[in-house]
Amino acid sequence: MIIDKLIQNTEFNLKQSVIMLAGVLGMLLALPVLANGGADAGIEWGVMGMKLFGGLALFLFGMEQMADALKAVAGARMKGILAKLTTNRFMGAVTGAFVTAVIQSSSVTTVLVVGFITAGLMSLSQSIGVIMGANVGTTITAQIVAFKVTKAALLMIGVGFTMLFASKQEKIKHYGAMLMGLGLVFFGMSIMSDGMKPLRTYQPFLDLMISMENPLVGILVAAGFTGLIQSSSATTGIVIVMASQGFITLPAGIALAFGANIGTCVTAMLASIGKPREAVRAAIVHVIFNVAGVVLWIMFIPQLAEVVTLISPSHPELSGIERLGAETPRQIANAHTIFNIANTLIFIWFTAQLARLVERLVPDRLLEEEGLAVSAKYLDDELLSTPSLALDRVRLEVLHMGERVMEMLDRIMPAILNGDHKSLDDVAMLDDEVDILYEQIIDYLGKISKQSMTDQQTEEFLSLMEAVGDLENIGDTIETNMVALGHERIDHGFSISEPTKEVLSGFHKVVKKAVDGAVQSVSQLNTGVAQSVIAMKHEINKMAESAAVHQASRLVAEEPNRIAAYTTEVDIIEKQKRIYYFAKRMAKSVIPPEEIKED
Template sequence: MWPLLVCALGALALPTLALADEAAETIDWTTMGMGLFGGLALFLFGMEQMANALKAVAGERMKDILAKLTVNRFMGALTGAFVTAVINSSSVTTVLVVGFISAGLMTLSQSVGVIMGANIGSTVTAQLIAFQVTEAALLMIGVGFTLQFFAKGERARHYGGMLMGLGMVFFGMGVMSEAMAPLRSYQPFLDFMTRLENPLLGILVAAVFTGLIQSSAATTGIAIVMASQGFITLPTGIALAFGANIGTCVTALLAAIGKSREALRAALVHVIFNVAGVAIWVGFIGELSVLVQEISPHHSELTGAERLAAEVPRQLANAHTLFNVANTLIFIGFAGQFARLVEWLVPERPLGEAAVAVRAKYLDDELLTTPSLALDRVRLEILHMGEYVQRMLEHSMPAILSGDKQRLREVELMDNDVDTLHAQILTYLGKISRLSLTERQTGELMGLMEAVNDLENIGDVVETNLVMLGHERIDAGVSISPPTRQVLNGFHQSVTRAVTAAIQAVAQNNELAARSVTTMKQEISRIADSAAIHQAQRLVAQEPKRIPAYTIEVDIIEKLKRIYYFAKRMAKTVEQPLDEAA
């Protein structure tokens, strides 16, 4: 990100440098550059620190809040605003929404309200920055550091991280503000700032800058710093905030590259909403300025640049919030139309269009900043992988007992998709393991790793062992009798039911489903014994090729028992932490 940031700042500085004159001799450009870059680094790092701590504290509850409170578009907007304000990332909210749509837990129309509300939640950062309590910045850093490194409780350490991050935001703002102070008397820079009063130019500059650094909050924060020095007027600051709203769409579009249709549609909702909102308001910047001046605090005792410095930061933050709230109220009634528009722009793939290769539906690197949410996505992806394993199991028994080699080959090839998803999940879990995890999250990660390996082992048993027995049946010319098929199919159905429950247990972290699998042990043993007795009776019967048939049938029972063993191991990854907690 930093090379892009340097390029962006350089692009903004070029017009100023081209107009440089003898006044430049009074400015120490090296000191100013170090102050600007160092202050910006502190500002951005503080924002990231604060966001990570917020996600660690509240992240585990955000998924449930989003899932439960999106019953209609208005509740969806409120929920999106609240979740985004808490986790300080509208892009993470959008990624969560895409996952819910993919899992069938939320409709596209409901997601429109959540995405609109996310824009409101993203303005909370600007409101915090506008307080400009730079005098207390070092105190916040000191107190936050003390909590983070000396507190015994994990939650207290996270609160320390939040406070320390917020202090670094304000401290970075102070450093940037002091570094820019000499520019108050540097006419070329002031002339360049005057040109930004053209709203289209201001929107363009802010959109490009935001797109490069992928942080609308950072762009708004820099605008507030410039306003605190009296460099920009309120209309200019509003234009920059508008540009930041458009520039942040780049993040959503980048996140949608290579993802599902649902992800692309959600990103398009974000883009259309933000661009349409700016298009509506760009002609009313003057009126918006007057309105926020009326509702914001006044400092009539000051004049000139000092008054601008005292009033504009809060006015700009209020304009940013008011703009996004108004846009949501204007467009919320058209959520259905938004959904139909993006469905028209991004239609479903034709039914005959084959996918090049299976890929993960729910794993998103955007959520790696919040381990609890990333682990939830692994659970959903295990459910996705489980669908392929269940399909293998469903097709395996008919192919083994009565199918031809082509049907056996089809079952065998299904395991390729299982192996692909298995590799993608393990890679994602590896990325999570490199994060700062709590003890509970580490245990959860290890359990999910065991579960996904067990699920892959089930696919391997079907692909390697059961399919091989089907080939043996065909090569030996063995015909399985109807009574034996009935016995084996009954056993297969019980084992399949156990696998389904085990997948559900892991995907939903469902203790009841997990216990239903482990308590099936006696049932599975009873059915296996009954099947074995049936095979023994067949062995003494006068049937052609009874010895090869007996061997194949007994082996099928053994492989089905092994599949149940892996299903039971999967279920125990859910039960184990619960037992230890008790």
């Protein structure tokens, strides 16, 4: 499991890891220079650099391990909660905070919101409340790392490791990964904290920390660092580690936390590149909310510091740097939480105005120029680390693909019965769009397959693979077979009689209903609709028999080209029966084999 995780992280986060590594190593290489050529006695720069970088690596890996485990355990349930409880902006904010606190990822919450907007389940105005709430949810990380439980870190790692590798139950494995990740967070913190101790007597570093008390300097430094490592939680955690050593005062820590809030906007903007307009708008909302919040509070940092000092635990028995190290971490965590809650309470009243502003800044794109301007609408790599959510996105994309197939079905029968070569070729071209969506879905499913999935998710994955293949086969049947039959009708120069048109159109209407039901059953996991599609087998067979009798009567009629007409019309029915076969297979993929009702 850990090997798979490392492989997927290398593939997905290689760029940011290289940037982070370069930044940290650059900082470490600069320290000897700042130290007047390493003349200061008592500081072993190599050992300190190793502890800082190693501790940071454990800290970041532990956070990601913990977040991934939380998403695996609770991701699917959180999606349902988010969908049901966002009835208004206030409930949306509460729900966004709760979901983000559980799955430890505001970006995943935002991606879910974008999907709901795209699917028409949520308005942009409603989504803004959720995005604001997500900022509150991220503060739980700072609260966790502010607890001084580093002595229990190795115990957490040991217990979590045992649960992860000794248990055969997926749920216990996930809880073990979560506990092990939390232990790595605290262990990394303790290593970084220990590595920083020599800097207590290093005046250039102390002067640098004093400069952070200038709010603009602190905000810019934290924003830049957060933009590089793309994790505001990690930046806040590092700030708390420095505070635990007494390196930074409370005002400086608050300024750094503000900067982390701005820096995390980089992640949202990068995630929106190449995405639908809804995703870009959500990212812009995130930027405006975070930047406006910092601008609003930057002049009130001293007052915020006074408030959190009053409500946070104090240690009057200590003095100097020891007291600063004991009190400041919790104060910074509380300031971070108060800041985000207050901003949400302030801006929640202006969601409609903010939505209108963002819609003006990011207007709807003009209609794409004619051609193959089709692309997946719902697939998002941000959700790959949570297979249950990623599989739900595949279901939505099946609906999108199904819309293209249904358009082919709507147009093929009129083209066969009355159309010309161009109308038939236009239908065939639609299958190119179906093929594009098919390739994108299969590629996304391939990425999901690299994740750690439960047995149930694996079954769902295989069912979706089969269903998507069946839907693509329906498109191919229309393009390759039915379009060719239409061309045959035109090339042989015969017309189809009105009674026969009624028979073929009636049969086609039932087949369309079956395909539409199959797509709905897969996209919505609706077993009831799936059973009704399977039950249509009797109606299809009965209509096919009736059509065969009608065709037999046509064969003995004295009509020109009656043999060619008979062959073409019979083939049309056979191809439609084949389409129903694929629709029925799609429906069966939704229902457990033992529950399928088929006589």
